[in-house]
Amino acid sequence: MSRNRDAASTGESPAGPILRFDGVGMRYGRAAEVLRDVNFDLAPGSFHFLTGPSGAGKSSLLKLIYLAERPSRGTIEMFGRDVEAVALADRPFLRRRIGVVFQEFRLLDHLTAFDNVALPLRIEGGKPESYRADVAELLAWVGLKNRMHALPPTLSGGEKQRLAIARAVVNRPDILLADEPTGNVDDAHALRILKLFVELNRLGTTVLIASHDEDLVARSGQPVLHLDKGRLRAFGRNVRQEPGA
Ligand SMILES: Nc1ncnc2c1ncn2[C@@H]1O[C@H](COP(=O)(O)OP(=O)(O)OP(=O)(O)O)[C@@H](O)[C@H]1O
Ligand SMILES: [Mg+2]
Numbered sequence: 664m665s666r667n668r669d670a671a672s673t674g675e676s677p678a679g680p681i682l683r684f685d686g687v688g689m690r691y692g693r694a695a696e697v698l699r700d701v702n703f704d705l706a707p708g709s710f711h712f713l714t715g716p717s718g719a720g721k722s723s724l725l726k727l728i729y730l731a732e733r734p735s736r737g738t739i740e741m742f743g744r745d746v747e748a749v750a751l752a753d754r755p756f757l758r759r760r761i762g763v764v765f766q767e768f769r770l771l772d773h774l775t776a777f778d779n780v781a782l783p784l785r786i787e788g789g790k791p792e793s794y795r796a797d798v799a800e801l802l803a804w805v806g807l808k809n810r811m812h813a814l815p816p817t818l819s820g821g822e823k824q825r826l827a828i829a830r831a832v833v834n835r836p837d838i839l840l841a842d843e844p845t846g847n848v849d850d851a852h853a854l855r856i857l858k859l860f861v862e863l864n865r866l867g868t869t870v871l872i873a874s875h876d877e878d879l880v881a882r883s884g885q886p887v888l889h890l891d892k893g894r895l896r897a898f899g900r901n902v903r904q905e906p907g908a
Contacts, residue, residue: 679743680704680705680706680707680740681705681706681707681709681741681742681837681838681869682704682705682728682739682740682741682838682869683703683704683705683738683739683740683741684701684702684703684704684727684737684738684739685702685737685738685739685740686700686701686702686736686737686738687700687701687702687727687734687736687737687738687739688700688701688734688735688736688737689720689723689724689727689732689733689734689735690735691723691732696735696893697720697723697893698720698723698724698727698734698890698893699893699894700737700894700895701724701737701893701894701895702895703888703895705838705869705871706869707837707867707869708864708867708868708869709869709870709886710860710861710864710869710870710885710886711870711871711872711885711886711887711888712871712872712873712874712880712883712885712886712887712888713725713871713872713873713874713887713888713889713890714873714874714875714877714880714887714888714889714890715889715890715891716891717875719890719891719892719893720890720892720893721842721873721890722766722842722873724873724890725763725840725842725871725873727739728741728761728838728840728871729758729761729763729840730746730754730757730758730761733747741757741760741761741838742757742760742837744757759834759836760836760837760838761836761837761838761839761840762831762832762834762836762838762839762840762868763831763839763840763841763842764824764827764828764831764839764840764841764842764844765827765842766842766843766844766846768815768823768824768826768827769827770815770823770826770827770830771815772814772815772816773814774814774815775811775812775813775814776802776807776810776811776812776813776814776815776818776826777798777799777802777811777812779815779826779830780798780801780802780826780829780830780833781794781795781798781833782830783830783833783834784797784798784833784834787834797833798833799811801829801832801833802826802829804829804859805825805826805828805829805859806825806855807822807825807826807829810822820847820848821847821848821849821852821855821856824844824845824847824848824852824856825855825856825859827844828841828844828856828859828860832863832868836868837868837869838868838869838870838871839860839863839868839869839870839871840871840872840873841860841870841871841872841873842873843873843874843875844856844860844872844874845857845874845876845879846875846876850878853876853879854879854882857879857882857883860872861883871888
């Protein structure tokens with residue numbers, strides 16, 4: 664697969680971070696902040712795990728990145744641009760550069776595996792003949808060649824997970840986010856899923872995976888952003904340590 668845009672076509676300076684959190688706080692409604700003073704940079708092409716106990720704020724941090732929530736303070740820059748300064752009309756373009764594998768998959772049960780993956784391309788106005796081969800190749804890549812015409816309710820947990828990964832990357836996102844992608848699968852399957860992420864990362868995609876799976880995180884050898892009660896305790900490269908951490 665050669666799925667990624669080259670650096671030149673993404674428009675940002677190749678030296679700068681692809682994602683930057685600067686003094687970011689977040690709250691739901693009027694409740695106390697669930698993220699506090701979060702500072703970090705992700706370099707283009709990096710691969711990090713996001714770890715931390717339940718309730719630490721991992722999913723909330725991912726929601727900020729895929730623009731489902733807004734920070735209550737601080738700045739988030741993506742592709743060198745302040746996200747808040749991006750016009751509402753341009754947000755879908757920004758959002759399209761971010762692939763998300765949701766914990767609960769969010770597959771459409773009435774569409775086949777093929778059509779679930781093809782949907783983002785259809786929405787963009789692609790004609791079936793233009794994407795059929797790409798979608799089939801992607802499904803083969805995640806090991807679902809023989810399940811292409813199956814409906815999601817008839818797939819196993821691991822198959823659904825791999826289908827969700829295929830759908831998340833069909834638009835060739837620059838950043839891939841995954842929320843507990845190995846939460847419901849056995850160890851062998853978790854490794855298989857990790858391999859897919861590693862391969863995507865080798866092709867240039869920046870990867871950030873929220874995971875409880877300490878074993879998998881340790882085995883991967885990838886650097887870790889560790890959240891604890893909404894604060895980032897960061898380890899690994901490409902990370903600015905927060906003041907006082
Ligand atoms: N939609 C919401 N409305 C209000 N509070 C929320 C909402 N979603 C999450 N929270 C709260 O925000 C905090 C962080 O939750 P979050 O889901 O980000 O944690 P997490 O690290 O992903 O946990 P887990 O490992 O259990 O998935 C928790 O205190 C949670 O109760
Ligand atoms: Mg979560």
